[in-house]
Amino acid sequence: MTLLTRKAVTLLGLLALSGCASSDSPCDSGYLMPSKIDGANFQCEKPADTVVPDTTVTPPPVIDSDYIDNNDAHLEDETSMTNDQAFGDISPSRYTVQILALSEERNLRGYLQPITGNEPIWVNWKRVDGRNWYAVIYGNFATKDEARQAIQTLPASVQAQGPFPLSFAAVKADKEGQVYQLR
Incomplete structure (x- = not known):
């Protein structure tokens, strides 16, 4: 076989293999499960969706502050705490959800209004490189999985x-920085 023929065969082989990585592949979907293991035929199969019954009743929110619903309120009107005062009694093995980080307080209130439930909401305010930052965290969960479920x-x-x-x-x-507990 000549050098030109070997190069042509190699090039054709690479082109054929590149088709296997095509985005048109039915298996390029993030879930690959062999549905047949007979040595010749593997098919893509979506795993069955887990159905979780909706039996949770969400009580009305308990809001300790008028900050969220009062357009004239400012965080400076709320009682601030140190990090240790706000979170000192919470085990470091527990989880929360960071839902937002903003550089302007005026955007914060409207963002928090649709969040219902009784989970606590804290705002951690601090200055970084001369700018104010407001990091909002939500909830106190036993595990990372519980925090992920809360996000849903x-x-x-x-x-x-x-x-x-x-x-x-x-x-x-x-x-x-300073911590404000809004709920």
């Missing part, structure tokens, strides 16, 4: 901002 119960507008589980160990490690 938040309004779509809140979920769209990309909330994520955060350990109280990480929250407690940040000693800067």
Whole structure:
């Protein structure tokens, strides 16, 4: 076989294999499960969806502050705490959800209004590089999975901002700024 023929065969082989990685592949969906294991035929199969019955009754929110519903309120009107005062009694092995970080307080109130339930909401205010930052955390959950489940119960507008589980160990490690408990 000549050098040109070997190169052509190699090139054709690579082109054929590149088709296997095509985005048109029915298996390029994030879930690959062999549905037949006979040595020749593997098919993509979506795992069955888990159905969780909706039996939870959400009580009306308990809001300790008029901050969320009062357009004239400011965080400075609320009682501030140190990180240790706010989170000192919470085990570092527990989790919360960081739902937002904003540089302006005026956007904060409207964002918090659709969040219902009785889980606590804290705002951690601090200055970073000369700018104010307001990090909003929500809830006190025993596990990271519980925090992830809580994210699924938040309004779509809140979920769209990309909330994520955060350990109280990480929250407690940040000693800067002031903490305000809004609920």
